[in-house]
Amino acid sequence: MRIALVLVVALLASLAVLDWMAPDAESRRDSAAMPLESGAGDPGAGAQLFEAECIQCHGADLKGTQEGPPLIHPYYxxxxxxxxxxxxxxxxxVVQHHWNFGDMPPVPVIDRDQARDIVTFIRQAQREAGLLDDTGDVAAQ
Structure with missing residues (x-):
């Protein structure tokens, strides 16, 4: 019984130390290059970044190429x-999972604000293609 109590106390102490050492949510988002807040980015800037970094695989029309999948697709x-x-x-x-194009490598030259612009551009293109309604919700099919 005494050993069990010592183990429980040691476990609780370890958890307390780990919690104290853990970064807060904002620091985790910063280090993960995730957006700090939701909201629309700049679709024009996103289009330029997409052209520079994504078009070779996902296509100028976002309908894919021989190298990568379409982003104008219900999967996305x-x-x-x-x-x-x-x-x-x-x-x-990304490890390939819907398509047989192979894994997508990370794109380290794109920071989180640029990623937000790219996502805004993609969502705008999906809206224009009829995949999303004007609010960004999935359009009725």
Missing amino acids: RPDHHADLAFYMAIRDG
Whole structure:
């Protein structure tokens, strides 16, 4: 019984130290290159960044190429791939899962604000293609 009590106390003390050492949520978002707040980025800037960094795989019309999948596709609507999935793909890359193009590598030259612009551009293009309604919700099919 005494050993169990010592182990429980040691575990609780360890958890307290880990909690004290853990960064707060804002610091975690900063280090993860995630957006600090939700909201629209600049779709014009996103289009320019997309052209510079993404077009070779995802295509000028966002309908994909021989190198990468289409982003104008129901798989990439917010109900299947939330904005966070795009941020994480840019930051970390993606293991192939819907398509057979191979893994997507990370894109380290794009920071979180630029990623927000790219996501805004993609969502705007999806809206224009009829995948999303004017509010950004999934359009009725």
